[in-house]
Amino acid sequence: MTAISIRGLVKAYGAKRAVDGLDLDIETGEVFALLGPNGAGKTTTVEILEGFRTADAGEVSVLGSDPHTANRLWRNRIGIVLQTSSGLDLLTPREILASTAHTYANPRSVEEVIAAVGLQEKADVRIAGLSGGQRRRLDVGLGIVGRPELLFLDEPTTGFDPQARRDFWGLIRTLASEGTTILLTTHYLDEAEHLADRVGVIAGGRLLALDTPANLGGRASEEATVAWLEDGERRTLRTATPTLEVSRLADRFGGEVPELVVSRPSLEDTYLTLIAPHVTQDDEGAPAATTTRKVPA
Numbered sequence: 001m002t003a004i005s006i007r008g009l010v011k012a013y014g015a016k017r018a019v020d021g022l023d024l025d026i027e028t029g030e031v032f033a034l035l036g037p038n039g040a041g042k043t044t045t046v047e048i049l050e051g052f053r054t055a056d057a058g059e060v061s062v063l064g065s066d067p068h069t070a071n072r073l074w075r076n077r078i079g080i081v082l083q084t085s086s087g088l089d090l091l092t093p094r095e096i097l098a099s100t101a102h103t104y105a106n107p108r109s110v111e112e113v114i115a116a117v118g119l120q121e122k123a124d125v126r127i128a129g130l131s132g133g134q135r136r137r138l139d140v141g142l143g144i145v146g147r148p149e150l151l152f153l154d155e156p157t158t159g160f161d162p163q164a165r166r167d168f169w170g171l172i173r174t175l176a177s178e179g180t181t182i183l184l185t186t187h188y189l190d191e192a193e194h195l196a197d198r199v200g201v202i203a204g205g206r207l208l209a210l211d212t213p214a215n216l217g218g219r220a221s222e223e224a225t226v227a228w229l230e231d232g233e234r235r236t237l238r239t240a241t242p243t244l245e246v247s248r249l250a251d252r253f254g255g256e257v258p259e260l261v262v263s264r265p266s267l268e269d270t271y272l273t274l275i276a277p278h279v280t281q282d283d284e285g286a287p288a289a290t291t292t293r294k295v296p297a
């Protein structure tokens, strides 16, 4: 079943087409990562899907409804983690989670959410006293407290330390295994590789590539590079038959091949190759810091 269907989506700001004829389907239960350089149109697309922005042209269906006209019941079925952080500094995570849980028909328990996002130690501390990464965890907690069928995560782990990111990935895998459909945007290619069933790469508001992380841009069939040390020099060889080359090297060296490495293009290599022709001076081309964005009501 299709959770999200996008056909011919267009959104312009003045003369600038932020989304320029996007077609995309996301299946129920799928973890889908939307990748693209700064200004590619990811947030605009996601905010149209969330019902926060209106499209200029095209058709969008999210859980069977048009997000722009969808009712409160529909909103109950989705969870949203925006790029912005909550501004309720005087409340504690437990208080804000409890009051948010109240607005949903079938919420998760506050204790369960606090544990899931690893905020046990900070549950009763005022939000003003949380670090950036801890606030981000709270944002994620607020996104999942309503037990959404579909979860939107806009750059969810910006500002997380490496352990917090690993913990977060575990949480996403758990949610996915429970059947939650997840659409995330991220600038971290390792995050997409770890989490996503499929990735879509957009630039200039258009879809450049759509595939599993392993197959994106023909990655799986790319030649491998075999590298080793010989006579004090690093040698490399590109080959479609790396196993054969390694076995030849092993014969030649009579056993262990010094400093042997066999590698294929990383998802990041493939991604950078895909977007290179599309990165203009408008795009900053680098991972964005978490930005505060005013969300239209």
Ligand SMILES: Nc1ncnc2c1ncn2[C@@H]1O[C@H](COP(=O)(O)OP(=O)(O)OP(=O)(O)O)[C@@H](O)[C@H]1O
Pocket (backbone or CB within 6 Å): 013, 016, 017, 018, 036, 037, 038, 039, 040, 041, 042, 043, 044, 045, 288
């Ligand atoms: N409210 C707005 N008014 C005018 N232009 C906007 C507005 N929101 C976005 N844009 C422009 O639309 C384009 C797409 O922006 P968008 O935020 O969707 O990109 P993004 O892929 O999410 O970028 P990032 O990775 O930096 O978050 C950019 O050129 C941006 O400057």
